[in-house]
Amino acid sequence: MLTALSIANIVLIERLDLEFEAGLGVLTGETGAGKSILLDALGLALGMRADTALVRQGADRAQVTASFAPPASGTALAALLADNDIALDPGEPLLIRRTLKADGGSRAFVNDQPCSAALLREVGGHLVEIHGQHDDRGLLAPAGHRALLDAYARADTGAVAAAHAAWRAAEERLAAARAAIAEATRDREWLEHCVAELRALAPQPGEEAELAEARAAMQKGERIAGDLGAIMEAFDGSAGGPALLRGAARRLDRLAGDHPLLAEALASLDRAIIDADEAETKLHEAARAMEYDPDRLEAAETRLFELRAMARKHGVQPDELAALTDDLAARLDAIEGGSAGLAKLEAAVAESAAAYTHAATALSDQRAKAAARLDAAVAGELAPLKLDAARFRTLVERLPAERWGADGIDRVEFLIATNPGAPFAPLAKIASGGELSRFILALKVALAEEGGADTIIFDEIDRGVGGAVASAIGERLARLAGAGKQLLAVTHSPQVAAKGAAHFVIAKSSEGTVTRTSVHALDEAGRREEIARMLSGAEVTEEARAQAERLLEVAA
Template sequence: MLTGLSIRDVVLIEALDLRFEAGLGALTGETGAGKSILLDALGLALGVRADSGLVRQGAERAVVSATFDLPPSHPVGLLLTESGLDAEPGEPLIVRRIVKADGGSRASVNDQPVSAALLREIGGLLVEVHGQHDDRGLLNPRGHRALLDIFGAIDLDPLAGCWAEWRAAEEALADARAEVEEAERDREFLAHAVKELQSLAPQPGEEAELAEARATMQKGDRISGDLGEIAELLDGSDGGLAKLRQAARRADRIAGEHELLGEALAALDRALIEADLAEEKLAEAAHILAFDPQRLDEAETRLFDIRALARKHRVEPDALPQLAEEMAAKLERIEAGGAHLAALEADVAAKREAYGTAAETVSKARASAAKKLDKAVAAELAPLKLDAAQFRTAVDTLDEAQWTAEGRDRIAFEISTNPGAPFGPLAKIASGGELSRFILALKVALAEQGGAATMIFDEIDRGVGGAVASAIGERLSRLAEGAQLLVVTHSPQVAARAGHQWQIAKSSDGLVTRTGVQRLGDAERREEIARMLSGAEITDEARAQAERLLEGV
């Protein structure tokens, strides 16, 4: 709900601060007093294209701020969050626009800079402006489907679910077809690669094992001569170990002759133990490092084959087993591709049929809701002096390429202003006054929920009076229940229906002309409505009639 409007230096408005409440409010004043300036100023704050011509003459810039109180669930909150803007729940929302006299403008929401496009999107969620030049809201066919669905309480969740499943099945089929087509192109290569990989049958970690075995055998080849010479020095009757054992036996016979000889024998025993251990290690090393030309050749051949195949497929050697499995599975899918695609095609057909069934249910519900809406709008036309006009909700089937999660229907509100005249879009068929009344009839018939909480009707009563004006006022009052509705009006019958009224007036000191806005009390309202009834000179009869209008509300 709009709670405040602050205007500085906009055309004839020098400084103006207004407070607004819920319910129906009327903006009245003589022709040329500046009512349009007030709406232009609010439009600036809501993101309408900036025009430096709106800056008051002699001022450097124009500034307009609008304050709103919104419920926590209002869609503006989600939009602000998605746009990265801070918005405290329960706190007022302040939108501001600054337009410079030399061109250019700045916009902000809660003192955070925003683009004009985002401000326009936010403004569309905050306020609906209905007038003869409005091209949004009810005049935009893109929103007619949603309005009909709300009116008919049509549940779109089952349809949306069927749509999502159909789309997912279509994507799966498209992916499978692309994979099969690609695989078919590479079938020969794939078959050869699988055969080659399966023939070599590389194992995880095998490349490292082969490389280590090859390096070990190459070392053995290099040091085999040294190992042989060491063995000759240690082994045999004349080897080092034999002579060391002989020395130990002789020392054993004489060890008792002297303490030092006993110590010498112990040292010889230790040397024999270490020498035996050395002999064992040398034998073990000789076995491990044994050089076998055939084994080395076999290891090198397999190692080179594995590495060459890895380079060929541009993978690490350890990835070859996994690659073999993947290629084999891909080749298998090619062989079974026809059956697989047939199964996916059958799934797509089933999902499309399910969507079609759900869409048909929604279409029937929309057709039924359209008849009810047409009847409800028709009941509103005659009291609004549109009895010669007809309204219809056109429900047409879209081409399949245009089907969506919302169904396969094109919804459009159309009118015919005279018997026998063709139906057409609201904005193209109706005149300014007719258009505003058609919008009012639609609004009342729709009893719309989910729209902006603040609505503005600009001169909806143009060209009508008497009973028609009373009917307009009654419907505006009914529409304002539980919401906020502001109406710019020249009709005393409409103004009398309002719960609040502001008078817009122009004044001049001979040098500067200014537009001001005054909130009217009860006595002032009676006087203003009397002026609207009688014109320039307010008569007692006009005052009495004004009193009757106010009392009759």
Template sequence: MLRQLVIRDVVLIDRLTLDFGDGLGVLTGETGAGKSILLDSLGLALGMRADSGLVRVGQDGASVTAEFDLPANHPALRLLDEAGIEQEGGEPLIFRRTLKADGGSRAFLGGGPVPAATLREAGGTLIEIHGQHDDRGLLNPKGHRALLDSFGRVDVSVVAKAWRRLSDIRAELDQVRSAAADADRDREFLDHSIAELAKLEPVEGEEQALADRRAGMKQFARVQEDLDGLSGLFTGSEGGLSQLRQAARRLERIADAHPQLGEALAALDRALVEGSEAEEKVLSAQRDLAFSPEELEEAEARLFELRGLARKHRVEPDQLAALLDTMREQREAIDQGESRIGELERALAVADSDYAQASQALTEARKTAASRLDQAVENELAPLKLEAARFRTVVAPGESGPAGSDRVEFEVSTNPGAPFGALTKIASGGELSRFILALKVALAEEGGASTMIFDEIDRGVGGAVASAIGERLARLAAKSQLLVVTHSPQVAARASRHYRIEKSHSDEGTRTTVRLLDAEERREEIARMLSGAAVTDEARAQAARLLETA
């Protein structure tokens, strides 16, 4: 709800602060007093196009601030979150726009700088401005479906759930098909690679073991002659151990002859033990290092194959076994993918049928609601001097989505036999405002914004029609805040707050001001609206009667 508008140096306004309240507020004044300046100023604060011509002559810049009260769950707060602006719950939301005389403007929302587009988007959730050049609110076909659903209390949750299910299956099917297509292109490569790797049967750690074994065999080739020679020295008839054993047998026969001979025998025994151990180790090493040329050739061939496949697949040799497992899984996935595609295609057919049924039921509900809305609007047209006009809600096939498959648009025909068309293309300025009013009354408070402004909705009408307009505006104002720029005393008499826009001239220049009128001033203003420049007692009496009956 709009609470306050502060204007500084806009056209003929130098300093103006306006406080607004609930219900129906009207702005009146003589033609040319500056009512359009107020609307232009509010539009500037709400992010409309910034025209440097709005800056008051002789000033460097202008500014407009609009303050709104809004509930804690209002959609405008989401925009603040997205813009990174903190807003305390229950605090008024401030729109502010500054404009330089030499061009350029800045926009602020909730105290933080934002693009002007953010002001427009946030303002669109708070206020509707209806006039003959307005192309938002009820005149925008993009919002007609939501308005019809709200009017008819149409439940779209079943369709939304069916759409989510359908969309999820489609997305998974697309993903599986894409993966299958990619895998299918690799089918021949996988089959060849799997066969090649399976034939090799790589084992993790095998490459290092083969490399170590090959190194050992090559080392044995280098020391084999020395080992063979050592073996002869140990085991031959002329070998060292054989001679030591002969010496030990001789000493054993004469060891008792002298103590040192016994000691010599003991030393020989120790030498024989150590020599035998050395002999065994040499023989053991000889056995371990022994190989055949075929074994070395096989090891080198195996290493060549392992390392060659590793280079081919750009992995380490130890990763070949894991690669084989991965390729087998990929190959299996191709077969499973084909099976999964079939499952998903069957599920998609079921989900598509479910969505179609739910969407058709939603279409029928909308058509029923459309008939009710058409009748409700038709009931409002005759009192608004639009008895020859017709209104219809078109529910036609549209793009499918979570809200169904319908395109909804409000259309009118202003004369008998005339074709139907969009409001903005068929209705004249005065008719357009009255059609909007009829729609707003029929839709009650389903327009989305809690504040509505009607610019000269009573243009070109008077008497009973003006009274009907005033009565309907008052009815709307019981649930929403309405501000109406009017020339109709019948409409003005219905207001709970009445503002007069005045233009004054002095040596300092021309000024536009706005005053909130008290009860006596209201009667005088309405009398002026009834009689013109010269206010008569009869006009004052008639104004009093209008105020009493309003």
């Protein structure tokens, strides 16, 4: 709901601050006073085209700020703001600001966060509907008719959307499986060759490192074999170092008791024998580990080179060859078992398609029944609005299967025929300006609380009518405002003006060469005088004042 509007330097409006409440508010004034300027300013704030002609002469820029009641959580508007990272402070109004430079260029802000004009239009579409002589928004857009009918029918469209999503997901899984099998089938010979080659090689994780280590050890053994043999000869036989040490120890053992130093020497010799034995053991172990066997070395190198060559061929590391074997084998197996898998996926697609068709058909039937009720409700509103010969029809048309979607299987559009025997056609193509506004009012009254923005503006909906028809228009505007909507009506009809809960008068004044447009909220006395002016013209008579009093009493 629009709560406040601030305008600066828009055409004839130098500065204007207005506050609004729920219910029906009417705006009146002399022809040319500037009612259209007020709507143009609001339109600018809602994202309409930024025309530099709107900037007041002599000003470098214009600005419009509109304040709205915060949107309830869970609404489409709240979701739109959240998707665009626009914060909503609890209990704080939603502020929209638009600035327009005289030399071109405009900027838009939502809650003081910069936004694009496209986003501003989208946000504005959720906040306000403007219906007038050149209406191109709101109920004239067929794209929104289906949602309005669904709201009127109180239809649960979520089940259809979920069924459609499940159907599409099943189709995507089937398409992916078919593509994978087709790719595998094209590569079948290559896969068979690769799997056979890899299985023949039988690579094992970690095998390359073990082979490389063994090969390096044997290559070192080959290089140091001569030196190692000479060293080991010093340990072998009766002339070897360990044997000589043991002989010396036996002789020294017989003499050790003759002097303490001999005993110490014997202990050192015993330790030397132990170290020599340990060294000999290590030498033999090293010799065995680094034993150079040309056949073993060749076998290790051959295996190592085969592993590395196979890894290069497939663009993987040698340790990944075993996993690659399993992967290629699985792809090959998928070709054999693919038919059975496809059959299950095809059955899932058929099942989900049937579930979607069932849900969408039920929704379509619900729409058709709601369309008949809506047509009857609108028809009941047309005669009092001097549209007796007109007919209204809600078209619910089955779409071709390729156009079925999350919204169902129907195309919905509101159509009218203004004369007997004339064909039905879209609202905007047939109705004149005044007729169009009255059609929209009839439809809005029939739809009541179902869908649409909380703030609705009707621009001169009473053009070309008066008397009982104008009174009927006023009654319906008041009824629609009482259904939880905020309505603002620009009117020349005293019958409509009398129905307003709030009344604003728009006036134009001149001081020398400076012309200004102003807007004032009227009290009860001011309302009577303004409605009397609307009844009598330039000179307000007592009779007009009395008639205005009667209109206000009837409206109350």
